[in-house]
Amino acid sequence: xTPAPALEVDNLTKIYGSRCQDCIENTGPDHGSNVCPVCGSxxxxxxxxxxVMPGEILGIVGESGSGKSTIVRxxxxxxxxxxxxxxxxxxxxxxxxxxxxxxxxxxxxxxLGMVYQNPRMGLRLDVSSGGNxxxxxxxxxxxxxxxxxxxGRELLKRTEIPLERMDEAPRNFSGGxxxxxxxxxxxANDPDVLxxxxxTTGLDVSVQARxxxxxxxxxxxxxxxxxxxxxxxxxxKLLSERTIVLKDGRIVEMGLTDQILEDPQHExxxxxxxxxx
Amino acid sequence: MTELSALAGTDSGALKGYNFAFLDExxxxxxxxxxxxxxxxxxxxxxxxxxxxxxxxxxxxxGIQITLSIIGRSDVLKVIDQGSDESVNAVNIxxxxxxxxxxxxxxxxxxxxxxxxxxxxxEEALTEDQIMVFQVPxxxxxxxIEPSEQVTRRMHAEQDYSSMWLHLYEDIVKHGKITIxxxxxxLVNGRHLMDPSPIPRWDVPRLHRxxxxxxxxxxxxxxxxxxxxxxxxxxxxxxxxxxxxxxxxGKVCERCGSSDTFxxxxxxxxxxxxxxxxxxxxxxxxxxxxxx
Numbered sequence: 001x002t003p004a005p006a007l008e009v010d011n012l013t014k015i016y017g018s019r020c021q022d023c024i025e026n027t028g029p030d031h032g033s034n035v036c037p038v039c040g041s042x043x044x045x046x047x048x049x050x051x052v053m054p055g056e057i058l059g060i061v062g063e064s065g066s067g068k069s070t071i072v073r074x075x076x077x078x079x080x081x082x083x084x085x086x087x088x089x090x091x092x093x094x095x096x097x098x099x100x101x102x103x104x105x106x107x108x109x110x111x112l113g114m115v116y117q118n119p120r121m122g123l124r125l126d127v128s129s130g131g132n133x134x135x136x137x138x139x140x141x142x143x144x145x146x147x148x149x150x151x152g153r154e155l156l157k158r159t160e161i162p163l164e165r166m167d168e169a170p171r172n173f174s175g176g177x178x179x180x181x182x183x184x185x186x187x188a189n190d191p192d193v194l195x196x197x198x199x200t201t202g203l204d205v206s207v208q209a210r211x212x213x214x215x216x217x218x219x220x221x222x223x224x225x226x227x228x229x230x231x232x233x234x235x236x237k238l239l240s241e242r243t244i245v246l247k248d249g250r251i252v253e254m255g256l257t258d259q260i261l262e263d264p265q266h267e268x269x270x271x272x273x274x275x276x277x
Numbered sequence: 278m279t280e281l282s283a284l285a286g287t288d289s290g291a292l293k294g295y296n297f298a299f300l301d302e303x304x305x306x307x308x309x310x311x312x313x314x315x316x317x318x319x320x321x322x323x324x325x326x327x328x329x330x331x332x333x334x335x336x337x338x339x340g341i342q343i344t345l346s347i348i349g350r351s352d353v354l355k356v357i358d359q360g361s362d363e364s365v366n367a368v369n370i371x372x373x374x375x376x377x378x379x380x381x382x383x384x385x386x387x388x389x390x391x392x393x394x395x396x397x398x399x400e401e402a403l404t405e406d407q408i409m410v411f412q413v414p415x416x417x418x419x420x421x422i423e424p425s426e427q428v429t430r431r432m433h434a435e436q437d438y439s440s441m442w443l444h445l446y447e448d449i450v451k452h453g454k455i456t457i458x459x460x461x462x463x464l465v466n467g468r469h470l471m472d473p474s475p476i477p478r479w480d481v482p483r484l485h486r487x488x489x490x491x492x493x494x495x496x497x498x499x500x501x502x503x504x505x506x507x508x509x510x511x512x513x514x515x516x517x518x519x520x521x522x523x524x525x526x527g528k529v530c531e532r533c534g535s536s537d538t539f540x541x542x543x544x545x546x547x548x549x550x551x552x553x554x555x556x557x558x559x560x561x562x563x564x565x566x567x568x569x
Contacts, residue, residue: 102435102436127447131443131447135439138442143515144515146517167451
């Protein structure tokens with residue numbers, strides 16, 4: 001018997017603007033645009049259906065504006081989808097988009113971890129690194145300072161932040177260190193699903209390599225399903241087993257990463273693979 | 278003065294030419310309705326139409342509106358400020374209510390039916406026949422960590438208090454303990470986070486399951502909230518960093534010799550020595566007379 005997917009996403013759609021009946025038909029890769037010519041609404045993503053297994057890393061690639069971030073932000077409840085459903089295996093068979101905001105918060109605090117491209121989005125830069133990790137634990141009901149600090153130390157050690165800087169604010173840290181604190185925070189509650197949004201973009205190559213090693217280590221040591229958003233095929237090649245290619249808000253190709261990189265089927269994927277330096 | 282003296286002297290003792298208890302009946306009714314709502318949802322801040330009062334905002338306009346809305350001719354009023362019946366603020370509020378209603382006033386906690394207060398809860402045990410009215414400067418316990426009202430309302434609605442917990446955690450990390458002196462955040466009835474007004478930590482445990490109806494009102498911020506009798510009120514605390522009241526061990530009141538009351542420290546300018554006196558003056562006097 002195959003294990004159940006950690007996360008199933010069914011027909012996720014996000015449209016900005018007034019919306020008309022023809023929005024979805026008139027946009028997409030075939031039309032070369034995600035702006036509806038009838039009403040001018042922007043179809044950020046539509047008909048996105050996929051699943052992720054526990055312990056698997058699913059890559060999502062696509063050019064900027066193709067809807068990659070929209071997908072993870074909807075899954076993290078940072079924005080509301082226009083339609084579609086998502087099911088988390090660990091939180092029952094309810095569509096998580098339909099939960100009330102209190103329960104969404106509980107799902108986010110207990111089952112999800114998010115790493116944004118910009119640490120500013122995921123961290124409170126003026127609160128100590130330990131405090132940033134504590135925030136997630138406190139939200140999940142931890143009420144023992146000693147235990148919270150032990151857990152914080154463990155995570156910072158794992159993400160290679162010097163422990164003597166635990167009580168220092170990430171504002172004083174370099175970009176790579178901030179990103180590692182953000183990863184530590186995302187891991188605080190042993191999330192079932194880890195959402196990684198362009199986590200190495202904007203970092204220099206040696207720092208990138210350490211972050212990618214860290215993600216590999218997390219994959220080895222936890223059972224978390226990961227969704228890895230990037231526009232860098234190198235990162236995809238290194239980390240993910242399966243890959244989704246997005247274009248103008250739609251999935252144009254989905255399959256094993258090797259297969260996609262070696263034998264791209266869709267025109268856009270071919271372009272993407274060929275344009276790697 | 279001639280106009281004022283012409284107004285004085287109705288048979289009830291209230292100032293003639295004004296409605297009983299200063300506020301018009303519609304205003305009192307609105308405030309009483311809001312009080313009922315506040316009692317129904319302990320700790321929830323109910324917005325109300327705060328009126329201009331003959332008192333500067335920040336000097337108890339909230340408390341006085343509650344007192345004037347609930348007071349009846351048979352009530353006995355006590356007003357304290359930092360535990361004292363004799364401070365300017367307390368005297369002025371007491372005089373205002375007394376002139377506008379003709380009700381009896383007292384400094385004796387036991388015989389008061391309504392006690393309006395700023396910064397303290399009387400030391401003497403209170404009973405279910407009494408109502409405490411608190412003057413509140415900042416009704417929103419989350420305001421120090423979140424400036425937006427829209428956001429704090431959402432946080433209350435979703436019972437999302439993790440940022441307050443984080444605030445306490447950071448306090449412990451930086452200072453080794455929670456440094457909040459007055460306005461210690463409390464969870465009321467296991468649901469709403471509440472600012473208990475600037476009472477010292479000493480008084481916070483006395484709100485817990487107290488037999489008294491506690492009404493809180495912020496005139497400037499236009500909010501009413503309540504802790505009904507016997508409602509659980511728990512200060513936020515960690516398992517390993519407990520809530521603590523002020524420690525006066527080894528110190529006694531210079532006047533009455535009490536060692537189990539909240540003490541004010543008074544520093545002698547000339548010698549630099551500290552002296553300690555009861556903050557609750559009425560209780561201190563009772564002790565001195567041997568009555569308590």
